[in-house]
Amino acid sequence: MALIALRDLGVATPRPLFQNLTLNIGPGDRLGLVAANGAGKSTLLRCLAGRAEPDAGSVVLSRGTRLGFVEQDLPPGLLGLSLSEALRRALPPAGRAQEEWRVGAVLDEFATPEELRERPLAALSGGWQRLALLARAWIAAPDVLLLDEPTNHLDLEKIALLEGWIAGPASRTPMVVASHDRGFLDACTNRTLFLRPGTSRLYAHPYGAARGLLAEDDAAEERRQLRDAKEIHRLRRNAGELRNIGVNSGSDLLQKKSMQLRDRADRLEATLRPLHAERPGSIRLASRGTHAKVLVAIRDLVVATPEGQPLFRIARLDIRQGDRLVLLGRNGAGKSQFIQLLRRATAEPVAGVQVSPSLILGHAAQGMAHLPEGRTPHEVIAAHAGIGDGRAIALLAGAGIDAEAQRRPIARLSPGQKARLGLLVLRLAAPNFYLLDEPTNHVDIPGQEQLEEELLAQGATCVLVSHDRRFVEAVGTRFLLIEDGRVREKEGG
Numbered sequence: 001m002a003l004i005a006l007r008d009l010g011v012a013t014p015r016p017l018f019q020n021l022t023l024n025i026g027p028g029d030r031l032g033l034v035a036a037n038g039a040g041k042s043t044l045l046r047c048l049a050g051r052a053e054p055d056a057g058s059v060v061l062s063r064g065t066r067l068g069f070v071e072q073d074l075p076p077g078l079l080g081l082s083l084s085e086a087l088r089r090a091l092p093p094a095g096r097a098q099e100e101w102r103v104g105a106v107l108d109e110f111a112t113p114e115e116l117r118e119r120p121l122a123a124l125s126g127g128w129q130r131l132a133l134l135a136r137a138w139i140a141a142p143d144v145l146l147l148d149e150p151t152n153h154l155d156l157e158k159i160a161l162l163e164g165w166i167a168g169p170a171s172r173t174p175m176v177v178a179s180h181d182r183g184f185l186d187a188c189t190n191r192t193l194f195l196r197p198g199t200s201r202l203y204a205h206p207y208g209a210a211r212g213l214l215a216e217d218d219a220a221e222e223r224r225q226l227r228d229a230k231e232i233h234r235l236r237r238n239a240g241e242l243r244n245i246g247v248n249s250g251s252d253l254l255q256k257k258s259m260q261l262r263d264r265a266d267r268l269e270a271t272l273r274p275l276h277a278e279r280p281g282s283i284r285l286a287s288r289g290t291h292a293k294v295l296v297a298i299r300d301l302v303v304a305t306p307e308g309q310p311l312f313r314i315a316r317l318d319i320r321q322g323d324r325l326v327l328l329g330r331n332g333a334g335k336s337q338f339i340q341l342l343r344r345a346t347a348e349p350v351a352g353v354q355v356s357p358s359l360i361l362g363h364a365a366q367g368m369a370h371l372p373e374g375r376t377p378h379e380v381i382a383a384h385a386g387i388g389d390g391r392a393i394a395l396l397a398g399a400g401i402d403a404e405a406q407r408r409p410i411a412r413l414s415p416g417q418k419a420r421l422g423l424l425v426l427r428l429a430a431p432n433f434y435l436l437d438e439p440t441n442h443v444d445i446p447g448q449e450q451l452e453e454e455l456l457a458q459g460a461t462c463v464l465v466s467h468d469r470r471f472v473e474a475v476g477t478r479f480l481l482i483e484d485g486r487v488r489e490k491e492g493g
């Protein structure tokens with residue numbers, strides 16, 4: 001029985017995103033939604049949730065179906081509410097007073113520490129903010145969950161918690177999940193929809209297996225089209241020859257036969273569709289060399305909260321050229337504070353941190369928060385020395401930001417497009433030392449793989465925070481675990 005039925009669904013604004021989507025979502029379905037940044041995953045989820053109107057087709061919910069929708073970004077209106085209050089307000093107004101006990105029950109289900117429950121969402125880590133959205137959706141007892149990149153900002157422990165929750169309490173609730181997290185998709189989905197502007201493709205497998213099948217299907221389609229193109233050419237040539245012979249010999253039969261061949265060629269040609277080309281744009285880095293062996297030397301450094309409360313102390317740490325130091329630890333352990341402190345040390349003296357004079361910093365803040373939201377990508381890139389108007393357009397297009405999005409304020413880019421812009425700015429800085437705070441958040445899978453390759457190929461030196469297991473395993477050379485106010489280096493991720 002379908003709880004949600006999509007019929008010929010299509011969205012063509014601001015550009016063709018998807019079309020002719022027909023599928024059912026019913027009991028047992030765990031549908032992973034996979035596509036490049038800006039391809040329309042969030043748009044599709046918003047159509048399913050009734051928050052956006054498709055340009056074509058329909059979304060039909062079976063009677064009484066309640067949807068729980070977890071958006072990709074925290075709605076600003078919630079920031080001032082405490083965690084408990086945010087959940088309370090998600091209860092249906094009619095029975096709110098009687099149902100209030102469920103706030104505590106749901107927070108227990110997500111293993112929420114007592115001290116966080118009355119704190120405003122604005123003061124919670126990104127990971128807890130995301131779990132708050134999930135809890136808000138869950139408390140209203142949805143029949144189907146729509147999750148837009150649920151693992152973003154979650155630390156490894158919380159990803160495990162989320163996976164356990166999906167396999168446990170939420171195991172009977174069908175889900176549609178947009179995600180770029182390969183490990184999570186494999187663990188939590190059983191169907192995969194690759195969203196495409198032409199023909200989207202649906203597989204009854206989790207991401208990894210589906211990706212293999214997609215590659216085979218794309219290759220088979222390419223071979224079929226090549227074969228058909230040859231056949232069309234052959235039919236047209238034969239038709240031409242027959243027509244000439246027919247005209248010369250005055251044979252109506254041959255001329256008719258020639259027409260038939262030409263018709264066949266036309267019909268075959270009409271079945272050819274442009275092959276889907278993944279055009280997410282490429283992520284490139286440019287790094288500068290340095291002769292310094294040790295780029296940053298840390299001796300007896302205390303990392304503290306912005307209010308000055310000590311978080312942890314590092315007795316001794318040398319970051320050498322080629323080190324890719326991964327900071328591991330829970331949300332709120334102080335990883336971002338450490339990154340901020342290192343960043344400050346590259347600009348001004350900081351006690352306990354010795355920075356090589358040859359160090360050139362490339363910094364990407366969490367959520368690319370350092371980008372000016374009110375300006376357009378084009379303005380930001382064109383403002384770089386030596387980059388004119390035309391070059392800015394080409395650079396942005398090459399990074400996967402289409403012409404229309406280039407002229408839109410950064411605040412109105414999709415989160416993945418914003419991340420790609422942040423990485424392009426990084427490339428233009430040509431640094432020799434990278435500070436990256438969750439650089440792959442929101443970045444699509446091809447983009448993540450390119451960033452991995454680039455960091456490795458450039459032998460980049462970096463300190464990075466990431467909760468993406470595959471990414472960390474691929475790029476990390478050293479791992480620093482920050483736990484309960486202590487820091488220790490551990491072997492492997």
Ligand SMILES: Nc1ncnc2c1ncn2[C@@H]1O[C@H](COP(=O)(O)OP(=O)(O)OP(=O)(O)O)[C@@H](O)[C@H]1O
Pocket residue numbers: 013014015017035036037038039040041042043044072405411412413414415416417442444
């Ligand atoms: N606020 C907005 N105003 C105008 N256009 C937008 C806005 N947000 C997104 N778009 C455009 O709509 C298209 C689809 O965006 P959508 O957010 O659905 O993509 P997505 O697949 O979810 O991307 P991501 O992987 O970055 O989350 C993109 O081309 C994007 O540029």
Ligand SMILES: [Mg+2]
Pocket residue numbers: 041042043072148178414415
């Ligand atoms: Mg999105």
